[in-house]
Amino acid sequence: MPRLIILLFCSFICVFASAQTTIKLVDQFNQPLEDAVVSFVLKDDQNLSHVNSTPYIMDQVNKAFSPNVLLVPKGAMVSFPNSDDIRHHVYSFSEAKTFELKLYHGQPKAPLDFPESGIVVLGCNIHDSMVGYIYVYDDKPAMKTSSQGLVTMPYAREHIEAITFWHARAKIGVDRLRTIKIDDLKFVDDNIKLILEVNPPEKRDSFENLFSDLT
Numbered sequence: 001m002p003r004l005i006i007l008l009f010c011s012f013i014c015v016f017a018s019a020q021t022t023i024k025l026v027d028q029f030n031q032p033l034e035d036a037v038v039s040f041v042l043k044d045d046q047n048l049s050h051v052n053s054t055p056y057i058m059d060q061v062n063k064a065f066s067p068n069v070l071l072v073p074k075g076a077m078v079s080f081p082n083s084d085d086i087r088h089h090v091y092s093f094s095e096a097k098t099f100e101l102k103l104y105h106g107q108p109k110a111p112l113d114f115p116e117s118g119i120v121v122l123g124c125n126i127h128d129s130m131v132g133y134i135y136v137y138d139d140k141p142a143m144k145t146s147s148q149g150l151v152t153m154p155y156a157r158e159h160i161e162a163i164t165f166w167h168a169r170a171k172i173g174v175d176r177l178r179t180i181k182i183d184d185l186k187f188v189d190d191n192i193k194l195i196l197e198v199n200p201p202e203k204r205d206s207f208e209n210l211f212s213d214l215t
Helices: 002-016
Strands: 021-028 035-042 070-071 077-079 088-094 099-101 111-115 118-124 132-135 142-144 148-153 160-166 180-181 191-195
Touching: 035 132, 070 077, 070 142, 099 111, 160 191
Parallel strands: 021 191, 070 132
Antiparallel strands: 021 148, 035 142, 035 160, 077 111, 088 099, 088 118, 118 132, 160 180
């Protein structure tokens, strides 16, 4: 019996063991893409996502969403505390979650649930320059790239069917994901480079402009 337990444990660990494969996401000019989201489709179709009982935090700091991109699993609760000493009117009309919240400093609202997977684009009805994103993932765990555009692949290559990636400025649209099968990727010294064409960053984003391609 102990031998069986050890074998089962080793099999579970092997799903996550990898040669520390690094994925780098860059734009069409080979510049790293920060706050991109990379997720993994596993061959054995395991549901590895975990919903925290504690709400995730999407704060408002200095008239900006913090973090700019928040990753949460489907079914998560998200709190919008408003650390600014001014009023915000946060809203979204994304398909994955439509809502509006009038937020006052020191007067927290109850957390909102996010039961559907997808991209939720956030804006503020008072401060048009405020744009943020909540990426709600399902059973395909997601990771956010660093300032160098990097993530470390958390699974062994043989357990991955495909890799999906997203960025807010992607030319294909803010609500679209790109998916590439693992067999179509080129590994160089256990590293992968993914290229995603993006629009140039604007000095002051407009929440309404983000949805111009969706109507």
